[in-house]
Amino acid sequence: MNQLYAEAGVKRKDTTATLALRFLMFVGIIIGFIAMFLGQIFSIVGIAMVVVLFYLLPRLNVEYEYVFVDGQLDFDKIMGKAKRKQILRIDFEQVEIMAPINSHALDSYNHVQMDKKDFSSGTKESKPYVIIANVDNKKYRILFEPSEKMIGMIKQKSPRKLSPY
Template structure:
């Protein structure tokens, strides 16, 4: 019997992301204000001032949409795929790994994540929601290039049960 599961996790907005978005719109406002003074002295620019303002704010909105990130986990039998979705439009496959390759797996609280990040991993992929309240898990394995990799993510209970079937020695939930 084949197993197919998928789950979408939206990354939470952190203070830095909110400040970046506010900064983008503040910059658009400042540029609009400054362009008004240029437009007052140049009649050709004055005719295009509304278009220029719209372009500034459209650019700020477009860049702020790039900060809206979601991760999709797809489990097909023993394969775990992790995709990053930006602005609900652009999808990129970040990772495909067999659950059988997991060397370590477990629940990741703040202390465990700090301990893991101090270890010498070549690649660290944080595909979680960014909140410890959502109970993230971690997996340590070697990727296709043979580099040690740490994955932090938020699987569902059904995914955890599927992982346990394919790698019961490592997956202890």
């Protein structure tokens, strides 16, 4: 039994909006602690604020993991290095093309209306790939950063779907 298996993962770069939200959450936690000492009704509100913000704060730390197994590619979102959620699963029979983001093979898809999914790190040094796929009667444009091993496995399983340039 010769199964093709590869996995890769990236940490999502913090955007300015994420950093601002994280700062506001810290300010909210401080205000919540101060409110706990002001009085009875304020202490209940302060405790609620602190608990909710401590619950939400780790969710701003996002990583994506890709798992390729025998022609299926899973995209998982990991929040706070603890909670994993499967976002999307595609079968390579549903894929029209996979190519590097700058590839001219994607030019014919630039003006087509489709849902965009970004599972890349968002850094300047990254070299993301794009997958154009039809999943559940919806057309998706998926950005992700596969490892070299994963690209090799995809090329071995579906060579006509992968455009090298």
